[in-house]
Amino acid sequence: MQGLIDFLSQGGYAFYVWSAFGMTFALLVAEVVVLRRSRRTILQRVGRLARLRTQNVPPGEPS
Amino acid sequence: MKINWFKYASPTAFYPVAGRLVPVFGVAALALMLFALYWGFFETPERLGGTNPQKEYYRIIFIHVPAAWMSMWLYLVLAAWSAVGLVFNTRLSFMMANAVAPTGAIFTFLALWTGAFWGRPSWGTYWDWDPRLTSELILFFLYIGFMALHSAIDDNRRADQAAALLAIVGLVMLPIIYWSINCPDPNNCAALHQRSSVTDIESNILTAMLVMTLGFWLYSFAAAFARLRNIILLREQDSAWVRKMVDEAGAGPSSSPPPGAGAADGLDAGGHRASRGVSV
Amino acid sequence: MLNVFWCILQRDLTLALRRRTDVLTTLFFFVIVVSLFPLGVGSERELLRMLGPGVVWVAALLASMLALERLFAADYDDGTLEQLLLAGQPLSLLVLAKILAHWLLTGLPLVVVAPLMAMQYSLEATAIWVMMAALALGTPVLSLLGAIGAALTLGLRGGGILLSLLILPLYIPVLVYGAGAVSVSVIEIADTQPYFALLGAFLLGGLVLAPPAAAAALRISME
Numbered sequence: 001m002q003g004l005i006d007f008l009s010q011g012g013y014a015f016y017v018w019s020a021f022g023m024t025f026a027l028l029v030a031e032v033v034v035l036r037r038s039r040r041t042i043l044q045r046v047g048r049l050a051r052l053r054t055q056n057v058p059p060g061e062p063s
Numbered sequence: 064m065k066i067n068w069f070k071y072a073s074p075t076a077f078y079p080v081a082g083r084l085v086p087v088f089g090v091a092a093l094a095l096m097l098f099a100l101y102w103g104f105f106e107t108p109e110r111l112g113g114t115n116p117q118k119e120y121y122r123i124i125f126i127h128v129p130a131a132w133m134s135m136w137l138y139l140v141l142a143a144w145s146a147v148g149l150v151f152n153t154r155l156s157f158m159m160a161n162a163v164a165p166t167g168a169i170f171t172f173l174a175l176w177t178g179a180f181w182g183r184p185s186w187g188t189y190w191d192w193d194p195r196l197t198s199e200l201i202l203f204f205l206y207i208g209f210m211a212l213h214s215a216i217d218d219n220r221r222a223d224q225a226a227a228l229l230a231i232v233g234l235v236m237l238p239i240i241y242w243s244i245n246c247p248d249p250n251n252c253a254a255l256h257q258r259s260s261v262t263d264i265e266s267n268i269l270t271a272m273l274v275m276t277l278g279f280w281l282y283s284f285a286a287a288f289a290r291l292r293n294i295i296l297l298r299e300q301d302s303a304w305v306r307k308m309v310d311e312a313g314a315g316p317s318s319s320p321p322p323g324a325g326a327a328d329g330l331d332a333g334g335h336r337a338s339r340g341v342s343v
Numbered sequence: 344m345l346n347v348f349w350c351i352l353q354r355d356l357t358l359a360l361r362r363r364t365d366v367l368t369t370l371f372f373f374v375i376v377v378s379l380f381p382l383g384v385g386s387e388r389e390l391l392r393m394l395g396p397g398v399v400w401v402a403a404l405l406a407s408m409l410a411l412e413r414l415f416a417a418d419y420d421d422g423t424l425e426q427l428l429l430a431g432q433p434l435s436l437l438v439l440a441k442i443l444a445h446w447l448l449t450g451l452p453l454v455v456v457a458p459l460m461a462m463q464y465s466l467e468a469t470a471i472w473v474m475m476a477a478l479a480l481g482t483p484v485l486s487l488l489g490a491i492g493a494a495l496t497l498g499l500r501g502g503g504i505l506l507s508l509l510i511l512p513l514y515i516p517v518l519v520y521g522a523g524a525v526s527v528s529v530i531e532i533a534d535t536q537p538y539f540a541l542l543g544a545f546l547l548g549g550l551v552l553a554p555p556a557a558a559a560a561l562r563i564s565m566e
Binding site for chain 3: 201204205207208211212215216220221224225228229232233235236239240242243244247248249250
Binding site: 007010011012013016017019020021023024027028031032035036038039042043045046047049050053 | 104118119120122123126127130165166169172173176177180181183184282286289290292293296297300301305306309310
């Protein structure tokens with residue numbers, strides 16, 4: 001337990017160390033999340049467009 | 064075995080390749096970063112040696128220096144792909160440059176942010192007009208300019224080429240800018256800032272720093288490839304292979320049918336119109 | 344070939360002189376920005392003398408950048424630019440002529456009124472001369488670099504703001520050495536020589552590299 005507290009306090013510089021590491025962690029995670037979400041959005045839209053095409057365009061006619 | 068590399072210069076061919084590479088690079092990056100964190104926090108001394116010993120806060124070095132290196136390296140990569148794109152007129156190169164830019168901007172911001180939190184305990188200030196800080200800030204502006212110009216132009220082809228040209232102009236200007244910041248007085252230019260020497264650093268600190276750099280590098284690959292896939296999908300959404308792929312995947316989870324009027328509109332306008340509003 | 348150069352130059356100057364407000368707006372923007380600073384930072388003589396070179400240079404950067412938006416815009420709107428691209432003459436040369444006209448209309452007036460601005464900041468006579476010389480060497484570089492950005496942002500919504508985002512970071516070397524020359528001249532006039540050498544080098548480099556880059560940017564934007 002004492003070891004954990006010592007580790008977290010970083011010799012009294014916890015604020016600086018964890019602000020730096022925390023922002024790095026947050027931004028990298030945020031980038032991954034944003035990438036995944038935008039991929040999902042794009043796939044959904046492409047799927048919707050594809051379905052609309054099959055509904056609106058008669059088969060055989062080039063779109 | 065002979066591989067025809069040019070085959071992969073087409074977005075269609077590269078899309079599945081990138082898809083296979085993303086998890087490989089992602090997992091490797093995560094492993095390396097975790098190792099570097101462990102090594103940096105538990106296997107390094109509590110002080111940075113030398114004439115002016117720094118206490119625990121020096122551990123910011125494990126992300127600060129790798130982030131700064133990556134920010135510069137990724138700008139080189141961005142400019143290189145831009146140049147390849149302008150010379151050979153290959154669409155994938157431009158897409159690659161675009162895929163790298165946000166990750167580069169993130170690392171540039173992180174280098175500044177972590178630098179500020181290292182500067183406060185060691186120099187007593189969050190920001191100083193030190194040449195390196197200033198150059199990093201300018202690099203950040205260049206990344207922002209590249210992305211802003213690209214997103215301001217609706218036509219993909221023009222956006223690609225214009226942003227690529229800007230990246231190359233930026234690359235030509237960067238050394239001049241760096242030099243002018245570094246040496247504002249040409250009459251006495253020498254030794255304005257302390258020279259950092261990687262070889263003087265204690266070997267455990269160096270290990271953690273270099274492993275983290277490698278981890279960031281692989282992470283950049285993974286993020287850039289993932290973004291590249293998004294860009295390809297968005298731009299090729301009207302092509303047969305994307306439609307086929309989506310059909311096979313079951314057309315996605317959304318089931319609510321959109322109103323007919325909007326549907327016809329979206330169809331007629333094609334890719335340009337539809338691609339607005341989604342950021343990649 | 345030089346004929347074309349003169350032709351474009353004359354045309355642009357004539358057109359601009361028919362609409363003098365554009366030129367005057369840039370000039371008065373410069374005057375106003377410089378005059379506002381003492382109101383903001385206080386009017387102590389020593390402080391102003393120290394800030395003067397930097398303030399005048401930053402105001403010059405902003406003024407020349409504001410004017411950049413119009414460099415190709417009018418020709419783009421009325422289709423002249425398209426004709427220039429098809430003219431069969433080297434586009435770089437045409438672009439250079441337009442840049443020169445632009446500088447004569449927006450850069451040169453700044454050089455001329457700079458002494459008045461310098462007096463507001465109680466700079467000495469030598470510093471004023473140095474400032475004029477530095478501006479004369481530096482503002483053409485601003486126009487040259489800015490032309491690339493103006494060509495890239497041609498016809499875009501919000502092009503002006505975007506232009507500043509793209510171009511201002513590239514202006515830093517000119518700002519550093521332009522303002523530096525004036526600051527140093529207060530201490531030792533002989534020390535200004537390397538500053539002028541560098542500004543001259545930027546100008547020569549810009550003259551060679553910027554017109555082709557701006558021409559390439561125009562072709563990209565006009566496709």
